[in-house]
Amino acid sequence: MAAAGSGSFQDGRIASKRLMMLVALLLVSCCLGHGFGDEDHVEVEEVGSSCMESERRALLAIKSDMYDPDNWFSSWTGKDCCGWRGVACDHTTGHVTKLDLRYPYTYTYTYTYDMWDVFYDAETIGASKVNPSLQELKYLKYLDLSMNNFSHAPVPSVISSLVHLEYLNLSYAMFYGLVPPQLGNLSNLYHLDLGGWFLHVDDLDWLSRIPSLKYLDMSYVNLSKATNWFYVINSIPTLEVLRLRYADLPYVPSPLPPFNLTAIATLDLSWNSNISSAMLRWLSNATSLEYLLLFRCGSLTIEPLQVALASLINLKELDLSFNSLEGEIRETLNNVSSRGLKHLDLSWNQLSGDIPPGSLRDLEYLDLSGNFNVIVHIFASLGNLTNLRHLGLSGNSISGEIPQTVGNFVRLEYLDLSSNGIIGKIPESIGNLSNLVELYLSRNNIAGSIPRTM
Structure with missing residues (x-):
């Protein structure tokens, strides 16, 4: 009996172990999503795979409607969509959280690139469509459809259902028509770029429903009917970057509301053309401002600009070109309180005189071209600007010879002295400018040749 009892005990232990192993296997299978008829399970057929099958299918549907002459989607194969180019997933849930379908231009795009060139380039790109399957990517936080050609289709309403979006870029994608106010549903957005042609906004009230917005670009969007633009923009204190270039902004009557853009950089x-003097004075409260671009505004005057420049203590870049500004350069710049200013463009105005001596020593970019009244003494007043990399002085009234001191600007990469009244010989000291890449001396009375040491 003892032997028989011992055998039963051993058999029982073996059976128990087998049962525990079976339970463990069932638990593993359950955790991996197998065996329960769940079509949206996490795929585990490939090592490291973590892609939702329904979202993988949605991505392939989206791909089928995208123009792809250079096989940009070549990595979109296999089960693990999280490893596809332009796609990223949440490592915990496996949901697709990022989709970057920006058209892959061969040039390096910067904001200063000529947008009209981008327009003509976009017209030559084959047509794409936004596939409705985009709505299956419910957990997207990042979506970039920029620089494609969506053939003047309206902005897809499906985008407003992606309520987890934090980053949305639809710029220069050839969308057409009214920007849907339903975009106000995307209350988590911190980055919104709608810059481009053919879009318009009649009322910006929807923007106030995006309380944490930090970056907003609506350049080239027609805002001529959005009479509340100024008040809505001013109600978003988190804004750090605001670009409204060529937006046909309506005039804002005084009195203006108290300044609220405390984070604007x-x-x-x-x-x-409707940037008023009152608005410039209002800007004097923007002490966090680092980059101010106001070229081709047409209605600017010196006095309110001086008030603003005296308060913008953190300014690094200032562009006031093509504004027909009148007055003395010295008087304007004497009010610049920022000693960290690196980029200053005053070209194509009606300014006269020279730079105040000893000021703006951190300048790396200075353009005074096309003022016609900048005079011979300009070189003497630039003596302390030894950090200059770009110096534009074309189309002025500079006479006399180029002084030998031009060789002190050893960091110069660009120098334009064309279309002046300069005479004499090219000084040997220009040979010191070993970093110089572009030199323009035409339409002067200059003799000699450029030193070989350059």
């Missing part, structure tokens, strides 16, 4: 209102 970059402001581009260029190509808008």
Whole structure:
């Protein structure tokens, strides 16, 4: 009996172990999503795979409607969509959280690139469509459809259902028509770029429903009917970058509301003709401002600009070109309180005189071209600007010879002295400018040749 009892005990232990192993296997299978008829399980057929099958299928549907002449989607194969180019997933849930379908231009795009060139380039790109399957990517936080050609289709309403979006870029994608106010549903957005042609906004009230917005670009969007633009923008204190270039902004009557953009660092209102003196004075409260672009605004005057420049203590870049500004350069710049200013463009105005001696020593970019009244003494006043990399002085009234001191600007990469009244010989000291890449001396009375040491 003892032997028989011992055998039963051993058999029982073996059976128990087998049962525990079976339970463990079932638990593993359950955790991996197998065996329960769940079509949206996490795929585990490939090592490291973590892609939702329904989202993988949605991505392939999206791909089928995208123009792809250079096989940009070549990595979109296999089960693990999280490893595909332009796609990223949440490592915990496996949901697709990022989709970057920006058209892969061969040039390096910067904001200063000629947008009209981008327009003509976009017209030559084959047509794409936004596939409705985009709505299956419910957990997207990042979506970039920029620089494609969506053939003047309206902005897809499906985008407003992606309520987890934090980053949305639809710029220069050839969308057409009214920007849907339903974009206000995307209350988690911190980055919104709608810059481009053919879009318009009649009322910006929806923007106030995105309380944490930090970056907003609506350049080239027609805002001519959005009479509340200024008040809505001013109600978003988190804004750090605001670009409204060529947006046909409506005039804002005084009195203006109290300044509320306490975090603003970059402001581009260029190509808008309704920038009033009151608005410039209002800007004097923007002490966090680092980049101010107001070229081709047309209605600017020196006095309110001086008030603003005296308060913008953190300014690094200032562009006031093509504004027909009148007055003395010295008087304007004497009010610049920022000693960290690196980029200053005053070209194509009606300014006269020279730079105040000893000021703006950190300048790396200075353009005074096309003022016609900048005089011979300009070189003497530039003596302390030894950090200059770009110096534009074309189209002025500079006479006399180029002084030998030009060789002190050893960091110069660009020098334009064309279309002046300069005479004499090219000084040997220009040979000191070993970093110089572009030199323009035409339409002067200059003799000699450029030193070989350059």
